[in-house]
Amino acid sequence: MLRFLVRRLLGVAAILLVVSLITFYLFFAASGEDSVVRLSCGKNCTPEMRETVRHNLGLTKPLLEQYWIFISGIFAGRNIGEKTCNFPCLGYSFANNQNVSHTVADRFPTTVSLAIGAVVLFMTLGIGLGILAAMRRGKKTDKVATGFALLSGSAPIYVLGPLFIYLFVQQLGWMDRPQYHQFTDDPFQWASGLLLPWICLMTIHMAMYVRLTRSTMVDVLSEDYVRTLKAKGLSGRSVYIKHAFRGALSPIVTVLGVDIGVLMSGTIITESTFSLHGIGMLAVTSVTDSDLPMMMGVVVIAASFTMLANLVVDLLYAVIDPRVRLS
Amino acid sequence: MAASTDTTADQPTGKAETAKKAGAPARSDGSDAFLSVRDLRVHFSTDDGVVKAVDGLSFDVEKGRTLGIVGESGSGKSVSSLTILGLHNREKTKIEGEIRFDGRELITMPERKLRDLRGRRISMIFQDPLTALSPFYTVGEQIAESYRRHLGANRSDAHARAIEMLDRVGIPNPKTRVNDYPHHFSGGMRQRAMIAMSLVCDPDLLIADEPTTALDVTVQAQILDLLRDLQDEFGTAILFITHDLGVIAQMAHDVLVMYAGRSVEKGTVREVLKNPRHPYTWGLLSSMPNLSGDVDVPLRPVRGTPPSLLAPPPGCPFHPRCDYADVVGGERCRTEPPLLALSEGRGTACHLSAEDKQRIFIDDVRPLLG
Known part of the structure; x- marks a missing residue:
């Protein structure tokens, strides 16, 4: 178990190195350097000014050396100009000179809040409807639930979002325009401010869980051991929830791991639809600004969460299914 | 019946069985049996038509005794047992007849009440644990x-x-x-x-559906021993379903041979295995290798394959595979389904006359059994 964990964490570190190196390289390959220098230098840029900018941004050194400075800086901290940047140092933004770590930390609660609420909603409703559909398979409930899932899953968020805002905010006036409030300030405001984006995310993600839960449960229900459970005289609830759903958990957790990774990396479209400033929006602006340190920061954070979510999923497999051995 | 080739102690000699089962209660006359199945019909509707999986099956299981149901795959053995507990697919299955358990009718019993019986008074063991x-x-x-x-x-x-x-x-x-x-x-x-x-939960009836088929021979013998010991201890009635006559010889007090959803022969284990009277039972017995007799006695499998239950042959369902259909005069085997006539629990569903059965068994079949 411990060996498994250590090995997997080493793997995560290795993949992070590769991912960050590729991002770093792609920035230069896509001549992000030119555009960032042009942005900083302005219209009347002389070659001397240009060199000064490059020097100030630390772009004069060889690529690998720059990469090494970035990586070692994360752990050891580094000095950039007059500013000191402590662990975990991801550098300073090219665009606004902000400390990248601080900016990311600043934006992160929005993304986490979006993710948590959405996950809770789509898991509850998706799995609930899936179980219901499996229990009543072939009947009306099943058809309504799977049909609803199909419909909701095929609505893109950039259609759904504006539609919801138009309907619930502008026409019916049931809620305010989505806004992020700190949970610690006022949990109620936090929840009501994020309700619309949560519902949107739930609507598009839920479909997957309805269909996955339903189909895996139907598979499990045809297993021999389910017949044994019925022969033991167990009630329907016991057969479906305690046993059949337990058998369907592994695939659900697999998909959930991927989804959490995606949500933590920032839901770009959702955030921009509802003008929420999370990691997703940060990713977009850093790319349009050719803001290398910010880009690197976002990529490293997003990649870490994706991989951690998958590591947790692998650990959960062993908890869910006693036949699984971690090795 | 190739699957029985790996059993050693299961020649239908009946020696072990008489010794071990001496303590079993005597058979009652059947009308007040503990589990009594009468004219059971189980029909599935499929896309291709109606499958008559069980077609007029009757049997009794007495307290403390074991009824062995034997037959090929698809003869309706397992379906009948699942029907007793109401574990069949209710939407696609039509069930007729009577299943009385301790005086209560199970076929019409609501699911909720059946659930209280399952595992409590009637329980089941399956083939692959x-x-x-x-x-x-x-x-x-x-x-x-x-x-x-x-x-x-x-x-x-x-x-x-x-x-x-x-x-x-x-x-x-x-x-x-x-x-x-x-x-x-x-x-x-x-x-x-x-x-x-x-x-x-100390049930009164145990339904064992091929409980030893997935096990190797030594383990199989242990499990059978265990079941017999537990039966002695708890007085449980057992409905033992298998395709293996050797296992039947060791386990059962009474035997019911099934073919194409019907019972073709019934009697005590001694009667059926020592003095079988139905051509299908003869076929089952002579297709088993005989380890105690000459090794060069050829096996004689039942020719042909079991009939489709979608469109079973008219008359006796076994007639297309039967060597003695022509011994019976006229077209009776092809047109008229034989009935299982019971006298004192012994019966055969076959048009052959009692004399013919006796003659054919002694002349043709017994030499093959060694």
């Missing part, structure tokens, strides 16, 4: 679950009961094994655990 046990819960939890469900025991009592049952079925170190998962158990141990689970 690996797939029949949930991989997600410990063996102990699965045994305790039944006990808690039916007897309202609390967690710790049920756990203690599970240990007791594991001990009873001969699992070593039951106190530690109770917390193991099925995949930690060997095949034989799993079947023991399955038996422990089925007997945890």
